[in-house]
Amino acid sequence: MTEHLLEIAGMHKSFGGLKVIDDVSFKVRRSSRTALIGPNGAGKTTIFNLLTGVYSIDAGTITVDGQDITQVPPQDRVTVGMSRSFQNIRLMPHLSTVENVMLGQHARARKLGDLLFPLGMLPRNRWRQAAEEALENAGVGTYPGEVVSNLPYGVQKRIEVVRAMVSDPKLLLLDEPAAGLNKTETNQLQELLERVSGQGVTILVVEHDMQFVRDLCDYIVVLNFGRKIFEGTPDEVHKDPAVLEAYLGTDDNMAEAENAS
Amino acid sequence: MSGYLESQLIILCLSIVYAYGIFLPAASGQLNLGAAGFITLGAYASAWFNASTGAELPIWLSIPLAMIFTGIIAFAISFPILRTRGVYMVLATFAFAEVVSGVAINLEFVGGAAGFPVDDHADVTVIVPVTIAVILFSFYFMSTRLGLSLRSIHDDESVATLFGVNVRTSKVVAFTVGAMLMSLGGSLYGHHYNYIEAQTFNVLLSIYILLYVLMGGTQTAWGPLIGATFFAIVPEALREIAESAGLKWLAEGRFILFGVFIVLLMVFRPEGVMTRTLQDRLGGGLFRRKKPVADDMTGGS
Secondary structure (H helix, E strand, O other), X not given: OOOEEEEEEEEEEEEOOEEEEEEEEEEEEOOOEEEEEOOOOOOHHHHHHHHHOOOOOOEEEEEXXXXXXXXXXXXXXXXXXXXXXXXXXXXXXXXXXXXXXXXXXXXXXXXXXXXXXXXXXXXOOHHHHHHHHHHHHOOOOOOOOOEHHHOOHHXXXXXXXXXXXXOOOOEEEEEOOOOOOXXXXXXXXXXXXXXXXXXXXXEEEEOOOHHHHHHHOOEEEEEEOOEEEEEEOHHHHOOOHHHHHHHHOOOOXXXXXXXXX | OOHHHHHHHHHHHHHHHHHHHHHHHHHOOOOOOOHHHHHHHHHHXXXXXXXOOOOOOOHHHHHHHHHXXXXXHXXXXXXXXXXXXXXXXXXXXXXXXXXXXXHHHHOHHHOHHHOEEOOOOOOHHHHHHHHHHHHHHHHHHHHEHHHHHHHXXXXXXXXXXXXXXXXXXXXXXXXXXXXXXXXXXHHHHHHHHOEEOHHHOOHHHHHHHHHHHHHXXXXXXXXXXXXHHHHHHHHHHHHHHHHHOOOHHXXXXXXXXXXXXXXXXXXXXXXXXXXXXXXXXXXXXXXXXXXXXXXXXXXXX
Protein backbone atom coordinates (compact mmCIF):
# COMPACT_ATOMS: atom_id res chain seq x y z
CA MET A 1 0.00 0.00 0.00
CA THR A 2 1.52 3.26 -1.12
CA GLU A 3 1.58 6.24 1.19
CA HIS A 4 0.02 8.45 -1.44
CA LEU A 5 -3.29 7.49 -2.97
CA LEU A 6 -3.10 9.94 -5.85
CA GLU A 7 0.08 11.03 -7.59
CA ILE A 8 0.11 13.57 -10.38
CA ALA A 9 3.44 13.98 -12.11
CA GLY A 10 4.35 16.55 -14.74
CA MET A 11 0.79 17.12 -15.92
CA HIS A 12 0.36 19.33 -18.98
CA LYS A 13 -2.77 20.36 -20.82
CA SER A 14 -3.26 22.98 -23.50
CA PHE A 15 -6.40 24.07 -25.30
CA GLY A 16 -5.11 25.41 -28.59
CA GLY A 17 -2.28 27.77 -27.69
CA LEU A 18 -3.50 28.29 -24.14
CA LYS A 19 -1.58 26.38 -21.48
CA VAL A 20 -4.28 25.54 -18.97
CA ILE A 21 -2.24 23.13 -16.87
CA ASP A 22 1.48 23.69 -16.95
CA ASP A 23 3.72 21.08 -15.35
CA VAL A 24 1.62 20.42 -12.27
CA SER A 25 2.77 17.72 -9.87
CA PHE A 26 1.45 16.92 -6.44
CA LYS A 27 0.57 13.96 -4.26
CA VAL A 28 -2.46 13.31 -2.13
CA ARG A 29 -1.83 11.34 1.04
CA ARG A 30 -4.05 8.33 1.71
CA SER A 31 -7.00 9.20 3.98
CA SER A 32 -6.12 12.87 3.89
CA ARG A 33 -8.49 15.73 3.24
CA THR A 34 -6.73 17.82 0.65
CA ALA A 35 -7.99 21.07 -0.83
CA LEU A 36 -7.19 22.36 -4.27
CA ILE A 37 -7.59 26.13 -4.28
CA GLY A 38 -6.72 29.05 -6.47
CA PRO A 39 -8.28 32.07 -8.13
CA ASN A 40 -10.87 31.67 -10.89
CA GLY A 41 -9.37 30.18 -14.04
CA ALA A 42 -6.45 28.64 -12.18
CA GLY A 43 -7.23 25.20 -13.63
CA LYS A 44 -8.79 23.46 -10.64
CA THR A 45 -11.80 22.03 -12.42
CA THR A 46 -9.59 21.19 -15.40
CA ILE A 47 -7.48 19.00 -13.11
CA PHE A 48 -10.66 17.17 -12.03
CA ASN A 49 -11.61 16.73 -15.68
CA LEU A 50 -8.16 15.37 -16.46
CA LEU A 51 -8.25 13.03 -13.47
CA THR A 52 -11.64 11.60 -14.44
CA GLY A 53 -10.74 11.39 -18.12
CA VAL A 54 -13.15 13.98 -19.50
CA TYR A 55 -10.09 15.38 -21.27
CA SER A 56 -6.94 13.44 -22.05
CA ILE A 57 -3.70 14.91 -20.78
CA ASP A 58 -0.96 16.12 -23.13
CA ALA A 59 1.92 14.94 -20.96
CA GLY A 60 2.51 13.51 -17.51
CA THR A 61 1.10 10.64 -15.52
CA ILE A 62 -1.75 10.07 -13.10
CA THR A 63 -1.35 7.28 -10.58
CA VAL A 64 -4.15 6.14 -8.30
CA ASP A 65 -3.37 3.60 -5.61
CA GLY A 66 -0.17 2.57 -7.39
CA GLN A 67 -1.94 2.05 -10.71
CA ASP A 68 -1.10 4.28 -13.67
CA ILE A 69 -4.49 5.36 -15.04
CA THR A 70 -3.25 7.88 -17.60
CA GLN A 71 -4.48 5.74 -20.49
CA VAL A 72 -7.55 4.24 -18.81
CA PRO A 73 -10.78 5.29 -20.62
CA PRO A 74 -13.16 7.51 -18.60
CA GLN A 75 -15.89 4.92 -18.05
CA ASP A 76 -13.36 2.58 -16.41
CA ARG A 77 -11.70 5.13 -14.13
CA VAL A 78 -14.52 4.97 -11.59
CA THR A 79 -13.74 1.28 -11.07
CA VAL A 80 -10.19 2.26 -10.06
CA GLY A 81 -11.81 3.88 -7.05
CA MET A 82 -12.35 7.51 -7.95
CA SER A 83 -15.61 9.40 -8.24
CA ARG A 84 -16.61 13.02 -8.29
CA SER A 85 -19.27 15.64 -7.85
CA PHE A 86 -19.68 18.66 -10.10
CA GLN A 87 -19.39 22.39 -9.74
CA ASN A 88 -22.74 22.94 -11.41
CA ILE A 89 -25.19 20.31 -10.29
CA ARG A 90 -25.24 17.51 -12.80
CA LEU A 91 -27.78 15.11 -11.44
CA MET A 92 -29.93 13.39 -14.03
CA PRO A 93 -32.97 15.70 -14.10
CA HIS A 94 -35.46 13.05 -15.22
CA LEU A 95 -34.50 10.42 -12.68
CA SER A 96 -35.76 10.20 -9.12
CA THR A 97 -33.46 10.72 -6.16
CA VAL A 98 -33.00 7.02 -5.55
CA GLU A 99 -32.40 6.35 -9.25
CA ASN A 100 -29.70 8.99 -9.35
CA VAL A 101 -27.98 7.33 -6.42
CA MET A 102 -28.40 3.91 -8.05
CA LEU A 103 -26.55 5.31 -11.07
CA GLY A 104 -23.67 5.96 -8.68
CA GLN A 105 -23.59 2.23 -7.92
CA HIS A 106 -22.95 1.46 -11.57
CA ALA A 107 -19.21 0.98 -11.12
CA ARG A 108 -19.92 -1.94 -8.80
CA ALA A 109 -22.60 -3.44 -11.05
CA ARG A 110 -21.11 -3.81 -14.48
CA LYS A 111 -21.49 -7.58 -14.82
CA LEU A 112 -24.17 -8.78 -17.25
CA GLY A 113 -26.29 -10.24 -14.46
CA ASP A 114 -26.27 -6.93 -12.61
CA LEU A 115 -27.09 -4.98 -15.76
CA LEU A 116 -30.13 -7.17 -16.44
CA PHE A 117 -31.38 -7.14 -12.87
CA PRO A 118 -34.84 -5.49 -12.74
CA LEU A 119 -34.13 -2.70 -10.26
CA GLY A 120 -37.40 -0.94 -10.90
CA MET A 121 -39.68 -3.97 -10.67
CA LEU A 122 -38.61 -5.37 -7.32
CA PRO A 123 -39.26 -2.64 -4.77
CA ARG A 124 -37.11 -4.09 -1.99
CA ASN A 125 -34.00 -5.20 -3.84
CA ARG A 126 -30.56 -4.76 -2.31
CA TRP A 127 -29.43 -2.01 -4.70
CA ARG A 128 -32.44 0.14 -3.97
CA GLN A 129 -32.13 -0.49 -0.25
CA ALA A 130 -28.45 0.43 -0.32
CA ALA A 131 -29.27 3.64 -2.18
CA GLU A 132 -32.03 4.56 0.28
CA GLU A 133 -29.72 3.84 3.20
CA ALA A 134 -26.94 5.99 1.75
CA LEU A 135 -29.39 8.87 1.35
CA GLU A 136 -30.68 8.41 4.87
CA ASN A 137 -27.16 8.33 6.33
CA ALA A 138 -26.43 11.59 4.58
CA GLY A 139 -29.57 13.11 6.05
CA VAL A 140 -31.33 13.38 2.72
CA GLY A 141 -34.86 12.09 2.14
CA THR A 142 -35.70 9.79 -0.75
CA TYR A 143 -38.39 12.14 -2.06
CA PRO A 144 -40.55 9.48 -3.72
CA GLY A 145 -42.51 10.71 -6.70
CA GLU A 146 -40.23 13.66 -7.42
CA VAL A 147 -37.68 14.00 -10.17
CA VAL A 148 -34.56 15.63 -8.74
CA SER A 149 -34.90 18.79 -10.79
CA ASN A 150 -37.82 19.80 -8.55
CA LEU A 151 -35.80 19.58 -5.32
CA PRO A 152 -34.14 22.50 -3.49
CA TYR A 153 -30.58 23.41 -4.45
CA GLY A 154 -28.98 22.41 -1.14
CA VAL A 155 -30.61 19.00 -1.26
CA GLN A 156 -29.44 18.43 -4.83
CA LYS A 157 -25.89 19.34 -3.80
CA ARG A 158 -25.92 16.69 -1.10
CA ILE A 159 -27.47 14.09 -3.40
CA GLU A 160 -24.49 14.67 -5.70
CA VAL A 161 -22.12 13.83 -2.86
CA VAL A 162 -24.14 10.73 -1.98
CA ARG A 163 -24.15 9.62 -5.62
CA ALA A 164 -20.38 9.97 -5.74
CA MET A 165 -20.00 8.03 -2.49
CA VAL A 166 -22.06 4.97 -3.36
CA SER A 167 -19.55 3.92 -6.00
CA ASP A 168 -17.36 3.01 -3.02
CA PRO A 169 -14.50 5.33 -3.96
CA LYS A 170 -11.09 5.45 -2.36
CA LEU A 171 -10.75 8.96 -3.67
CA LEU A 172 -13.66 11.39 -3.63
CA LEU A 173 -13.27 14.44 -5.88
CA LEU A 174 -15.60 17.26 -4.87
CA ASP A 175 -15.88 20.32 -7.07
CA GLU A 176 -17.10 23.25 -4.97
CA PRO A 177 -19.49 21.20 -2.83
CA ALA A 178 -20.28 24.16 -0.57
CA ALA A 179 -20.93 26.72 -3.30
CA GLY A 180 -24.34 28.27 -2.94
CA LEU A 181 -25.07 26.61 0.39
CA ASN A 182 -26.12 28.57 3.45
CA LYS A 183 -24.32 28.25 6.80
CA THR A 184 -26.48 25.41 8.10
CA GLU A 185 -26.21 23.46 4.88
CA THR A 186 -22.44 23.97 4.79
CA ASN A 187 -22.14 22.62 8.32
CA GLN A 188 -24.26 19.60 7.44
CA LEU A 189 -22.05 18.99 4.43
CA GLN A 190 -18.90 19.27 6.50
CA GLU A 191 -20.26 16.81 9.04
CA LEU A 192 -21.09 14.41 6.20
CA LEU A 193 -17.62 14.72 4.69
CA GLU A 194 -15.93 14.22 8.04
CA ARG A 195 -17.91 11.03 8.46
CA VAL A 196 -16.89 9.87 4.98
CA SER A 197 -13.29 10.71 5.73
CA GLY A 198 -13.55 8.76 8.98
CA GLN A 199 -14.31 5.68 6.92
CA GLY A 200 -10.89 6.05 5.28
CA VAL A 201 -11.97 7.72 2.06
CA THR A 202 -9.46 10.25 0.73
CA ILE A 203 -11.02 13.57 -0.16
CA LEU A 204 -9.74 16.06 -2.72
CA VAL A 205 -11.89 19.16 -2.73
CA VAL A 206 -11.97 22.29 -4.87
CA GLU A 207 -13.51 25.08 -2.86
CA HIS A 208 -13.58 28.86 -2.61
CA ASP A 209 -15.04 29.02 0.89
CA MET A 210 -11.78 29.32 2.87
CA GLN A 211 -13.48 28.85 6.21
CA PHE A 212 -14.84 25.55 4.97
CA VAL A 213 -11.40 24.56 3.63
CA ARG A 214 -9.66 25.42 6.88
CA ASP A 215 -12.22 23.52 8.96
CA LEU A 216 -12.21 20.45 6.78
CA CYS A 217 -8.82 20.04 5.17
CA ASP A 218 -5.42 19.10 6.50
CA TYR A 219 -3.45 19.88 3.36
CA ILE A 220 -3.74 22.52 0.66
CA VAL A 221 -2.48 22.76 -2.91
CA VAL A 222 -2.69 26.20 -4.51
CA LEU A 223 -2.84 26.75 -8.26
CA ASN A 224 -2.55 29.94 -10.25
CA PHE A 225 -2.63 30.23 -14.04
CA GLY A 226 -2.26 26.50 -14.42
CA ARG A 227 0.84 26.22 -12.23
CA LYS A 228 1.20 24.96 -8.72
CA ILE A 229 2.42 27.84 -6.58
CA PHE A 230 2.21 26.31 -3.13
CA GLU A 231 1.45 23.20 -1.16
CA GLY A 232 1.37 22.79 2.59
CA THR A 233 -0.81 22.90 5.65
CA PRO A 234 -3.65 25.41 6.12
CA ASP A 235 -1.58 27.28 8.69
CA GLU A 236 1.26 27.86 6.25
CA VAL A 237 -0.89 28.89 3.32
CA HIS A 238 -1.82 32.32 4.71
CA LYS A 239 1.77 33.26 5.19
CA ASP A 240 2.99 32.30 1.75
CA PRO A 241 3.77 35.42 -0.29
CA ALA A 242 3.04 33.76 -3.65
CA VAL A 243 -0.42 32.76 -2.48
CA LEU A 244 -1.12 36.20 -1.11
CA GLU A 245 -0.02 37.70 -4.38
CA ALA A 246 -2.25 35.37 -6.40
CA TYR A 247 -5.28 36.25 -4.34
CA LEU A 248 -4.67 39.88 -3.44
CA GLY A 249 -2.34 41.10 -6.20
CA THR A 250 1.11 42.60 -5.70
CA ASP A 251 1.48 45.31 -3.10
CA ASP A 252 3.82 48.26 -3.28
CA ASN A 253 6.71 46.18 -2.14
CA MET A 254 7.82 44.82 -5.51
CA ALA A 255 10.87 43.19 -4.06
CA GLU A 256 8.80 40.85 -1.96
CA ALA A 257 6.71 39.88 -4.92
CA GLU A 258 9.77 39.13 -6.97
CA ASN A 259 11.22 37.01 -4.22
CA ALA A 260 8.07 34.97 -4.29
CA SER A 261 8.04 34.18 -7.99
CA MET B 1 -65.22 -10.38 -32.28
CA SER B 2 -66.34 -8.73 -35.46
CA GLY B 3 -64.01 -8.64 -38.44
CA TYR B 4 -63.75 -4.89 -38.22
CA LEU B 5 -62.78 -4.83 -34.57
CA GLU B 6 -60.33 -7.64 -35.12
CA SER B 7 -58.63 -5.82 -37.96
CA GLN B 8 -58.37 -2.71 -35.78
CA LEU B 9 -56.90 -4.78 -32.97
CA ILE B 10 -54.25 -6.19 -35.31
CA ILE B 11 -53.27 -2.71 -36.44
CA LEU B 12 -53.10 -1.60 -32.83
CA CYS B 13 -50.89 -4.56 -31.87
CA LEU B 14 -48.50 -4.05 -34.77
CA SER B 15 -48.27 -0.33 -33.97
CA ILE B 16 -47.41 -1.11 -30.36
CA VAL B 17 -44.68 -3.57 -31.33
CA TYR B 18 -43.16 -1.11 -33.82
CA ALA B 19 -43.37 1.68 -31.25
CA TYR B 20 -41.41 -0.27 -28.65
CA GLY B 21 -38.75 -0.92 -31.26
CA ILE B 22 -38.30 2.84 -31.70
CA PHE B 23 -38.77 3.54 -27.99
CA LEU B 24 -35.74 1.58 -26.74
CA PRO B 25 -33.20 3.75 -28.59
CA ALA B 26 -35.34 6.86 -28.01
CA ALA B 27 -35.12 6.30 -24.25
CA SER B 28 -31.40 7.04 -24.52
CA GLY B 29 -32.08 10.07 -26.70
CA GLN B 30 -31.54 8.56 -30.13
CA LEU B 31 -34.09 9.53 -32.74
CA ASN B 32 -34.55 6.64 -35.16
CA LEU B 33 -36.50 7.36 -38.33
CA GLY B 34 -35.57 4.03 -39.86
CA ALA B 35 -38.50 1.98 -38.56
CA ALA B 36 -39.68 1.13 -42.08
CA GLY B 37 -36.24 -0.30 -42.90
CA PHE B 38 -36.20 -2.72 -39.97
CA ILE B 39 -39.83 -3.66 -40.52
CA THR B 40 -39.04 -4.41 -44.17
CA LEU B 41 -36.05 -6.52 -43.18
CA GLY B 42 -38.15 -8.51 -40.72
CA ALA B 43 -41.09 -8.96 -43.05
CA TYR B 44 -39.02 -10.09 -46.03
CA ALA B 45 -36.58 -12.23 -44.06
CA SER B 46 -39.32 -14.08 -42.23
CA ALA B 47 -41.31 -14.49 -45.44
CA TRP B 48 -38.30 -15.92 -47.23
CA PHE B 49 -37.33 -18.27 -44.39
CA ASN B 50 -40.93 -19.48 -44.43
CA ALA B 51 -41.57 -19.57 -48.19
CA SER B 52 -41.63 -22.71 -50.31
CA THR B 53 -39.32 -20.87 -52.71
CA GLY B 54 -37.01 -20.10 -49.79
CA ALA B 55 -35.90 -22.04 -46.71
CA GLU B 56 -39.32 -23.65 -46.06
CA LEU B 57 -39.02 -23.32 -42.28
CA PRO B 58 -42.05 -23.27 -39.99
CA ILE B 59 -43.30 -19.88 -38.83
CA TRP B 60 -42.06 -20.32 -35.25
CA LEU B 61 -38.54 -20.59 -36.66
CA SER B 62 -38.78 -18.09 -39.49
CA ILE B 63 -39.78 -15.20 -37.23
CA PRO B 64 -36.93 -15.61 -34.70
CA LEU B 65 -34.45 -16.17 -37.53
CA ALA B 66 -35.64 -12.96 -39.16
CA MET B 67 -35.12 -11.18 -35.82
CA ILE B 68 -31.57 -12.49 -35.60
CA PHE B 69 -30.92 -11.51 -39.21
CA THR B 70 -32.22 -7.98 -38.60
CA GLY B 71 -30.32 -7.82 -35.32
CA ILE B 72 -27.03 -8.59 -37.05
CA ILE B 73 -27.61 -5.88 -39.67
CA ALA B 74 -28.72 -3.38 -37.03
CA PHE B 75 -25.65 -4.17 -34.93
CA ALA B 76 -23.37 -3.63 -37.92
CA ILE B 77 -24.90 -0.31 -38.96
CA SER B 78 -25.30 0.94 -35.39
CA PHE B 79 -21.61 1.81 -35.16
CA PRO B 80 -21.56 4.38 -37.98
CA ILE B 81 -25.12 5.55 -37.26
CA LEU B 82 -24.54 6.10 -33.55
CA ARG B 83 -21.66 8.43 -34.33
CA THR B 84 -24.32 10.89 -35.49
CA ARG B 85 -26.64 12.79 -33.19
CA GLY B 86 -29.99 14.50 -33.20
CA VAL B 87 -31.31 15.46 -36.60
CA TYR B 88 -28.30 13.86 -38.31
CA MET B 89 -29.19 10.54 -36.80
CA VAL B 90 -32.74 11.04 -38.05
CA LEU B 91 -31.34 11.52 -41.55
CA ALA B 92 -28.93 8.59 -41.31
CA THR B 93 -31.62 6.15 -40.18
CA PHE B 94 -34.03 7.49 -42.78
CA ALA B 95 -31.39 6.93 -45.48
CA PHE B 96 -30.89 3.38 -44.20
CA ALA B 97 -34.62 2.66 -44.54
CA GLU B 98 -34.59 4.00 -48.11
CA VAL B 99 -31.66 1.75 -48.99
CA VAL B 100 -33.42 -1.31 -47.57
CA SER B 101 -36.56 -0.45 -49.50
CA GLY B 102 -34.59 0.03 -52.71
CA VAL B 103 -32.82 -3.30 -52.29
CA ALA B 104 -36.06 -5.16 -51.51
CA ILE B 105 -37.73 -3.82 -54.65
CA ASN B 106 -34.84 -5.01 -56.78
CA LEU B 107 -34.35 -8.50 -55.33
CA GLU B 108 -36.08 -10.91 -57.69
CA PHE B 109 -36.02 -13.94 -55.36
CA VAL B 110 -38.32 -12.08 -52.95
CA GLY B 111 -40.67 -10.94 -55.67
CA GLY B 112 -39.10 -7.60 -56.56
CA ALA B 113 -41.51 -4.79 -57.30
CA ALA B 114 -44.43 -7.21 -57.65
CA GLY B 115 -44.37 -7.93 -53.94
CA PHE B 116 -43.89 -11.21 -52.14
CA PRO B 117 -46.65 -13.61 -51.06
CA VAL B 118 -46.18 -15.04 -47.57
CA ASP B 119 -47.15 -18.66 -46.94
CA ASP B 120 -48.06 -19.22 -43.30
CA HIS B 121 -50.77 -17.20 -41.61
CA ALA B 122 -50.56 -15.64 -38.15
CA ASP B 123 -53.93 -14.65 -36.78
CA VAL B 124 -55.03 -12.63 -33.80
CA THR B 125 -54.37 -15.51 -31.37
CA VAL B 126 -50.68 -15.26 -32.21
CA ILE B 127 -50.34 -11.50 -32.56
CA VAL B 128 -52.04 -10.46 -29.32
CA PRO B 129 -49.96 -12.71 -27.03
CA VAL B 130 -46.75 -11.72 -28.83
CA THR B 131 -47.65 -8.04 -28.40
CA ILE B 132 -48.28 -8.56 -24.70
CA ALA B 133 -44.93 -10.32 -24.42
CA VAL B 134 -43.22 -7.38 -26.16
CA ILE B 135 -44.85 -4.92 -23.75
CA LEU B 136 -43.81 -6.97 -20.72
CA PHE B 137 -40.29 -7.37 -22.09
CA SER B 138 -39.98 -3.61 -22.63
CA PHE B 139 -41.16 -2.84 -19.11
CA TYR B 140 -38.64 -5.34 -17.78
CA PHE B 141 -35.88 -3.94 -20.01
CA MET B 142 -36.45 -0.38 -18.85
CA SER B 143 -36.53 -1.43 -15.20
CA THR B 144 -33.06 -2.99 -15.35
CA ARG B 145 -29.80 -1.24 -14.63
CA LEU B 146 -29.27 -1.16 -18.38
CA GLY B 147 -32.56 0.73 -18.71
CA LEU B 148 -31.41 3.10 -15.98
CA SER B 149 -28.17 3.61 -17.92
CA LEU B 150 -30.12 4.44 -21.08
CA ARG B 151 -32.22 7.00 -19.24
CA SER B 152 -29.05 8.47 -17.73
CA ILE B 153 -27.46 8.71 -21.18
CA HIS B 154 -30.55 10.56 -22.34
CA ASP B 155 -30.05 13.12 -19.57
CA ASP B 156 -26.28 13.57 -19.47
CA GLU B 157 -23.98 11.38 -21.48
CA SER B 158 -20.68 12.54 -20.02
CA VAL B 159 -21.77 12.19 -16.40
CA ALA B 160 -23.11 8.72 -17.14
CA THR B 161 -19.67 7.86 -18.54
CA LEU B 162 -17.93 9.11 -15.41
CA PHE B 163 -20.04 6.80 -13.28
CA GLY B 164 -18.90 3.83 -15.32
CA VAL B 165 -21.70 3.52 -17.87
CA ASN B 166 -20.39 2.24 -21.18
CA VAL B 167 -22.29 4.70 -23.35
CA ARG B 168 -21.42 3.19 -26.72
CA THR B 169 -22.32 -0.37 -25.73
CA SER B 170 -25.58 0.68 -24.09
CA LYS B 171 -26.65 2.61 -27.17
CA VAL B 172 -25.73 -0.25 -29.50
CA VAL B 173 -27.74 -2.70 -27.38
CA ALA B 174 -30.80 -0.42 -27.34
CA PHE B 175 -30.58 0.19 -31.07
CA THR B 176 -30.13 -3.49 -31.91
CA VAL B 177 -32.81 -4.83 -29.58
CA GLY B 178 -35.18 -2.14 -30.84
CA ALA B 179 -34.47 -3.19 -34.44
CA MET B 180 -35.23 -6.79 -33.52
CA LEU B 181 -38.59 -5.79 -32.07
CA MET B 182 -39.44 -3.92 -35.27
CA SER B 183 -38.36 -6.98 -37.23
CA LEU B 184 -40.77 -9.03 -35.14
CA GLY B 185 -43.54 -6.56 -35.90
CA GLY B 186 -42.71 -6.71 -39.62
CA SER B 187 -42.77 -10.53 -39.63
CA LEU B 188 -46.15 -10.53 -37.93
CA TYR B 189 -47.43 -8.06 -40.50
CA GLY B 190 -46.28 -10.29 -43.34
CA HIS B 191 -47.67 -13.46 -41.84
CA HIS B 192 -50.98 -11.83 -41.04
CA TYR B 193 -51.70 -10.22 -44.41
CA ASN B 194 -49.85 -12.97 -46.31
CA TYR B 195 -48.52 -10.50 -48.80
CA ILE B 196 -45.82 -7.85 -48.52
CA GLU B 197 -44.43 -5.20 -50.78
CA ALA B 198 -41.66 -2.80 -49.90
CA GLN B 199 -43.72 0.30 -50.77
CA THR B 200 -46.09 -0.38 -47.85
CA PHE B 201 -43.25 0.29 -45.44
CA ASN B 202 -42.56 3.87 -46.47
CA VAL B 203 -41.27 6.92 -44.68
CA LEU B 204 -44.77 7.87 -43.56
CA LEU B 205 -44.85 4.71 -41.47
CA SER B 206 -41.47 5.61 -39.92
CA ILE B 207 -42.72 9.10 -39.11
CA TYR B 208 -45.92 7.81 -37.53
CA ILE B 209 -44.06 5.35 -35.34
CA LEU B 210 -41.59 7.99 -34.18
CA LEU B 211 -44.57 10.25 -33.44
CA TYR B 212 -46.29 7.54 -31.35
CA VAL B 213 -43.18 7.34 -29.21
CA LEU B 214 -42.48 11.06 -28.88
CA MET B 215 -46.14 11.88 -28.19
CA GLY B 216 -46.48 9.06 -25.71
CA GLY B 217 -43.27 10.05 -23.95
CA THR B 218 -39.80 8.52 -23.92
CA GLN B 219 -39.22 8.63 -20.17
CA THR B 220 -41.22 5.60 -19.18
CA ALA B 221 -42.19 2.32 -20.82
CA TRP B 222 -45.83 3.50 -20.76
CA GLY B 223 -45.08 6.10 -23.44
CA PRO B 224 -45.13 3.97 -26.61
CA LEU B 225 -48.15 2.00 -25.38
CA ILE B 226 -50.12 5.18 -24.79
CA GLY B 227 -48.88 6.86 -27.97
CA ALA B 228 -49.57 3.92 -30.26
CA THR B 229 -52.96 3.20 -28.72
CA PHE B 230 -53.96 6.81 -28.98
CA PHE B 231 -52.92 7.15 -32.60
CA ALA B 232 -54.50 3.86 -33.62
CA ILE B 233 -57.80 4.38 -31.84
CA VAL B 234 -58.60 8.10 -31.83
CA PRO B 235 -58.93 8.73 -35.61
CA GLU B 236 -61.14 5.65 -35.97
CA ALA B 237 -63.18 6.52 -32.91
CA LEU B 238 -63.64 10.06 -34.16
CA ARG B 239 -64.96 8.68 -37.43
CA GLU B 240 -67.38 6.34 -35.66
CA ILE B 241 -68.67 9.06 -33.39
CA ALA B 242 -68.98 11.63 -36.17
CA GLU B 243 -70.80 9.21 -38.46
CA SER B 244 -73.24 8.04 -35.83
CA ALA B 245 -73.91 11.67 -34.92
CA GLY B 246 -74.49 12.46 -38.59
CA LEU B 247 -71.63 14.96 -38.75
CA LYS B 248 -70.30 14.23 -42.19
CA TRP B 249 -67.84 17.13 -42.16
CA LEU B 250 -66.25 15.84 -38.95
CA ALA B 251 -65.93 12.31 -40.28
CA GLU B 252 -64.12 13.59 -43.34
CA GLY B 253 -62.12 16.28 -41.62
CA ARG B 254 -61.17 14.30 -38.55
CA PHE B 255 -57.48 14.40 -39.40
CA ILE B 256 -57.57 18.19 -39.26
CA LEU B 257 -58.92 17.95 -35.74
CA PHE B 258 -56.36 15.28 -34.98
CA GLY B 259 -53.56 17.47 -36.33
CA VAL B 260 -54.67 20.37 -34.15
CA PHE B 261 -54.64 18.02 -31.21
CA ILE B 262 -51.05 16.92 -31.96
CA VAL B 263 -49.91 20.54 -32.09
CA LEU B 264 -51.60 21.25 -28.76
CA LEU B 265 -49.97 18.19 -27.28
CA MET B 266 -46.55 19.35 -28.41
CA VAL B 267 -47.15 22.75 -26.86
CA PHE B 268 -48.48 21.54 -23.53
CA ARG B 269 -46.73 18.19 -23.12
CA PRO B 270 -43.44 18.58 -24.99
CA GLU B 271 -41.95 15.59 -23.18
CA GLY B 272 -44.88 13.36 -24.09
CA VAL B 273 -48.14 12.41 -22.42
CA MET B 274 -46.56 10.11 -19.87
CA THR B 275 -43.63 11.61 -18.01
CA ARG B 276 -41.66 10.19 -15.15
CA THR B 277 -43.29 12.55 -12.67
CA LEU B 278 -46.79 11.71 -13.85
CA GLN B 279 -46.07 7.98 -13.60
CA ASP B 280 -44.86 8.36 -10.02
CA ARG B 281 -47.86 10.47 -9.08
CA LEU B 282 -50.29 7.97 -10.60
CA GLY B 283 -48.31 5.02 -9.22
CA GLY B 284 -48.21 6.64 -5.80
CA GLY B 285 -51.98 6.91 -5.87
CA LEU B 286 -52.69 3.45 -7.22
CA PHE B 287 -50.15 1.08 -5.75
CA ARG B 288 -48.23 2.68 -2.93
CA ARG B 289 -51.00 3.43 -0.50
CA LYS B 290 -49.91 0.69 1.86
CA LYS B 291 -46.44 2.08 2.44
CA PRO B 292 -46.63 5.53 4.01
CA VAL B 293 -44.15 7.95 2.51
CA ALA B 294 -43.01 9.29 5.84
CA ASP B 295 -39.33 9.36 4.91
CA ASP B 296 -40.29 12.19 2.61
CA MET B 297 -39.68 14.70 5.33
CA THR B 298 -36.64 13.33 7.14
CA GLY B 299 -33.97 15.16 5.22
CA GLY B 300 -35.30 18.55 4.24
CA SER B 301 -33.22 21.45 5.37
